[in-house]
Amino acid sequence: MRQEKDSSGHALPRYQQIARQLTQAILSGELAPGSRLPSSRTMALEMGVARATIENAYGELVAQGWLERRGQAGTFVSQTLSPAQPGFTASVAPAGNGEPLPFQMGLPALDAFPRALWSRLMGRRLRLQTRFDLAAPQSEGETALRQAIVDYVRFSRSIDCQPEQVFITAGYGMAMTLTMRALAQPGDGIWLEDPGFPFIRPVLAQAGLRFCPVPVDGDGMNVREGIRQHPDARFVLITPAHQSPLGVALSLPRRRELLDWAALNARWIIEDDYDSEFRYQGRPLPPVKSLDAPQRVIYAGSFSKSLFPALRTAWLVVPPQCVAAFQAAAKQLPCTVPPLYQQTIADFIREGHFWRHLRKMRHCYGQRRQWLESALAEQGFSVTPQQGGIQLVVPVEREDSELAGKAVAAGLAVQALSDWRIAHPGEKGLIMSFTNIATPEQARKQARALREALK
Numbered sequence: 349m350r351q352e353k354d355s356s357g358h359a360l361p362r363y364q365q366i367a368r369q370l371t372q373a374i375l376s377g378e379l380a381p382g383s384r385l386p387s388s389r390t391m392a393l394e395m396g397v398a399r400a401t402i403e404n405a406y407g408e409l410v411a412q413g414w415l416e417r418r419g420q421a422g423t424f425v426s427q428t429l430s431p432a433q434p435g436f437t438a439s440v441a442p443a444g445n446g447e448p449l450p451f452q453m454g455l456p457a458l459d460a461f462p463r464a465l466w467s468r469l470m471g472r473r474l475r476l477q478t479r480f481d482l483a484a485p486q487s488e489g490e491t492a493l494r495q496a497i498v499d500y501v502r503f504s505r506s507i508d509c510q511p512e513q514v515f516i517t518a519g520y521g522m523a524m525t526l527t528m529r530a531l532a533q534p535g536d537g538i539w540l541e542d543p544g545f546p547f548i549r550p551v552l553a554q555a556g557l558r559f560c561p562v563p564v565d566g567d568g569m570n571v572r573e574g575i576r577q578h579p580d581a582r583f584v585l586i587t588p589a590h591q592s593p594l595g596v597a598l599s600l601p602r603r604r605e606l607l608d609w610a611a612l613n614a615r616w617i618i619e620d621d622y623d624s625e626f627r628y629q630g631r632p633l634p635p636v637k638s639l640d641a642p643q644r645v646i647y648a649g650s651f652s653k654s655l656f657p658a659l660r661t662a663w664l665v666v667p668p669q670c671v672a673a674f675q676a677a678a679k680q681l682p683c684t685v686p687p688l689y690q691q692t693i694a695d696f697i698r699e700g701h702f703w704r705h706l707r708k709m710r711h712c713y714g715q716r717r718q719w720l721e722s723a724l725a726e727q728g729f730s731v732t733p734q735q736g737g738i739q740l741v742v743p744v745e746r747e748d749s750e751l752a753g754k755a756v757a758a759g760l761a762v763q764a765l766s767d768w769r770i771a772h773p774g775e776k777g778l779i780m781s782f783t784n785i786a787t788p789e790q791a792r793k794q795a796r797a798l799r800e801a802l803k
């Protein structure tokens with residue numbers, strides 16, 4: 349193993365070398381927040397060092413806040429670390445005291461959720477439960493929620509489907525795992541937007557998929573380039589409403605081109621429609637799924653942004669001809685969202701609260717986005733124009749990974765556009781969210797802190 353040195357060139361003591369390896373594993377996401385470390389005895393045997401060396405390494409990291417001890421239960425990676433790297437799940441988790449970090453992405457406005465109403469609905473459902481509700485739930489998800497989703501997508505997204513085409517999953521990651529279990533073979537190619545949402549890549553890699561990066565421009569994914577470079581890929585994963593992270597919409601001609609190609613060559617399009625509810629002006633383009641006469645589109649939605657991420661609830665609408673394959677996959681990977689939560693979401697939708705909440709949030713985010721844009725402008729930053737969504741990109745000239753590193757070190761949860769890229773270099777930028785900025789003053793304070801951090 350490489351001898352690690354301190355900044356003056358001296359070899360580090362063994363326990364510090366181990367501590368450094370552990371922090372690197374945490375930063376790279378290999379060791380996720382909350383994961384349990386082996387006992388010092390096991391680790392010492394594994395590494396061929398004295399147990400005291402491991403104890404010292406753990407002790408140092410506990411003192412620095414990387415690890416925490418939980419008595420008899422053992423030593424764990426701290427839940428309260430700030431996000432430093434893509435793939436690091438803290439970027440979608442609140443900071444330790446429950447407050448979101450400044451600019452933190454992947455979170456809706458936590459202050460605006462009608463929690464009293466939610467607990468009333470959940471309490472009512474709980475009181476209505478009978479002994480039969482204690483039995484094993486349906487693998488595909490609760491019938492009430494699947495029906496509520498059918499009604500919701502019909503009105504809001506012009507998608508026509510039946511409840512048996514809807515599958516509830518524990519988050520978007522599980523929705524993709526289920527899709528891959530139902531339809532993919534190891535080695536199948538999948539087009540990925542470049543730049544694109546990095547956190548889903550480990551899930552796809554786990555299923556043995558081959559990544560086929562396709563560049564994104566002002567009209568969304570460059571479909572023609574995808575067909576030219578990766579004609580044999582079996583899957584296409586897209587965020588057509590507001591491309592994540594650039595925020596552009598996939599143009600109508602490209603939607604048609606993609607559908608025609610998929611229909612002609614029997615390919616699957618996975619439409620990740622994670623934030624299309626949030627648009628601030630004009631009418632959105634219809635989802636690709638609503639144009640899907642040949643039935644080649646698997647549509648994925650999530651309640652993480654429209655309700656809240658602690659629900660860990662997403663869903664799929666799958667074409668009729670793959671319902672049986674998804675049912676078989678769901679037998680192996682049953683939905684793990686508790687029925688009580690699913691039923692409460694169903695009531696929230698059916699009783700009209702969801703529509704009201706979305707209308708309120710559209711207004712709220714429009715305002716918060718404007719506050720942040722103005723505050724950034726006062727600090728001399730520009731913002732790439734976006735049609736909607738809950739994050740924005742600030743173009744920068746200098747190395748964005750380095751700038752994001754400085755911002756993260758100052759406690760600001762921005763991410764570098766380059767870290768979301770796979771193979772195609774392009775403009776540099778910082779990605780950030782505005783959803784939890786509650787006042788114009790807070791926006792100014794955060795923009796000033798960003799300017800200060802990047803000096």
Ligand SMILES: Cc1ncc(COP(=O)(O)O)c(C=O)c1O
Nearest residue numbers: 454519520545592622650652662
């Ligand atoms: C591009 C994208 N897709 C999907 C999701 C939804 O993921 P989940 O349902 O696991 O919260 C997110 C959430 O951050 C996202 O950014």
